[in-house]
Amino acid sequence: MTQNDSSAKSEGYRSGTAARLTGVPVETLRVWERRYKVVGPRVSPRGQRLYSNEDIQRLTLIKQLVDAGYPIGSIAHLPTASLQSMRSAPEKPTKTYHVGIAGAFVASPNVIEALKHSALRVTCHTMIPAEAATLFKDAHIEAVIVELPTLTDDTPNVVSRIQQACDASQAIVLYRFAPGKVVRRLRQNGIKVARATSDPHEVAALCQTLLHSNSQPSPVISSNLNSNDTPPAPRFNAETLSQFLAASNNPYCECPRHLIELILSLNSFEQYSAECVNRSPQDAALHRDLQRTAGQARSLLENALDRLADVEGWRRESAAA
Structure with a gap:
């Protein structure tokens, strides 16, 4: 071991060396630290960031997982041991579910493609939830996934009709805003409810996790701003x-x-x-x-x-x- 190597191990690695060892560009490293707090390198008296061996290991794992398709925001705060497990021996679900999906985003080609890499097999789909009960009739699938922008008092009945039409034993409802009483009623009916996400791979992972477990994410409802102008109609569908x-x-x-x-x-x-x-x-x-x-x-x-x-x-x- 050279004197420089020994010094680096005891004092820490500078940004350029850390970037070379991990494969993460210095600019990206700065963004990850500032935005996601992926590591917390100590700072030398001269103001230089010094990365420990543990930091280097963690950054290397995160870089490998990002390259494998994991969004940085979904893994940045995980313990290093969890990152190691994801990288070396990801757990494969043993059960495959045949599902029907209904919703403008969840039934889009991007999400359907992401679901192909999960334990969920799409048997039927529609971008219009109101048509699902008719289109899924006699499909004999195991679960339905219904995406709705908002939930109303009639949502439990809508989901129940879809389940009955295709004989599905499980149902997942993805939403963005909803009254708490409707969310509670859905869960009391045995329907799994979660806030919607706009990342196809996160949708696939979320639905797979919900079908394999009894977990129920907590609802989040918020917003209050002030404006008097009438806004234009949405520009993008x-x-x-x-x-x-x-x-x-x-x-x-x-x-x-x-x-x-x-x-x-x-x-x-x-x-x-x-x-x-x-x-x-x-x-x-x-x-x-x-x-x-x-x-x-x-x-x-x-x-x-x-x-x-x-x-x-x-x-x-x-x-x-």
């Missing part, structure tokens, strides 16, 4: 956003995916605010304001997405496909 998601394939920056998820959530919150129960004229005015505000925020983010699509050339890629 679910199919276009799905195409943009497929085109944004940079594993080191997930900003495009997060931006699209925000737009989808705001779209859903607009609808949720319009459908929410109003107890008085003042309450109705509040919900109209929430709806307008969500629409205004959505419009601003759509402007940003429009610019991003031009810079990244996503429209050209969609046209070529």
Whole structure:
């Protein structure tokens, strides 16, 4: 062992050396540290970051998993031991489920392709949940996955009709906004409920996990802004956003995916605010304001997405496909 090697082991590795050892560019390393806190290197008296052997091992594992298709945001906070297990011996589910899927995003080609790499086998699908009970009739599948932007008092009945039509013993409902009482009622009926995500592989992993376990993610409902202007109609439909998601394939920056998820959530919150129960004229005015505000925020983010699509050339890629 040379004197330099011994010094590096005792003092730590500088950024350039850490980048070379792990295969993570220095710029990416900075972003991962700032945004995801993947490691916490100590800082020398001269202000230089010094990475320990444990940091190097952790960064190497994360780089390998990102290259294998795992989103950085989904693994950045996992313990190193969990990362090692995922890399060396990922657990394979023993049971395969034949499923029917209904929803604008969950039944899109991107999600169906991601599901091919899971334990779920898509037997029937539709992008319109209202048609599922008819289209899935006599399919004799084991589970249905229904994606709805918002949930209403009638949602449990809708899901029950779909289950009965295809004789499915399990059901998963993915949503973006919902009253807590509806979520509780669905769970009381044995239906598994979770917040929707806009990453196809995360959808596949989430549904597979729910079907193999009894876990129930907690609902999250939030938003309150203020705006008086009537926002324009949504510029992008679910199919276009799905195409943009497929085109944004940079594993080191997930900003495009997060931006699209925000737009989808705001779209859903607009609808949720319009459908929410109003107890008085003042309450109705509040919900109209929430709806307008969500629409205004959505419009601003759509402007940003429009610019991003031009810079990244996503429209050209969609046209070529």
